[in-house]
Amino acid sequence: MKTIRLYREHDCPLCEEAKALLHILAFEHTFEIEERYIQDNDAWVAKYHLKVPVIEIDGVEIYGSDINIETIDKLL
Numbered sequence: 298m299k300t301i302r303l304y305r306e307h308d309c310p311l312c313e314e315a316k317a318l319l320h321i322l323a324f325e326h327t328f329e330i331e332e333r334y335i336q337d338n339d340a341w342v343a344k345y346h347l348k349v350p351v352i353e354i355d356g357v358e359i360y361g362s363d364i365n366i367e368t369i370d371k372l373l
Contacts (some may be wrong), residue, residue: 299373304345306334315350315364322366325329326373342343 301319302344305312319330335341335349345351351360 298356299326300331301328301333304333304341304349304351304353305322306335306349309349312350315352318364318366318369322369322373323345325370328373 303312303316303319305315316330316332319328333341335345349362350364351358352364352369353359354369357372359368359372
């Protein structure tokens, strides 16, 4: 089964929206979501602090305006 990583922060409305998009796509695709809270790892904080939420699928990271149904669906 494919694993999608969602790099996020606590109490982040945009992160919740990204997670909701993944749940919508779960009706058409089989995958599991691995949520990674960037505060748990200093390297993640350094890399993603200004980018969260970030979705990683098969090594491809998307963030910002690229987090939408169409982009995620193409990567799946």
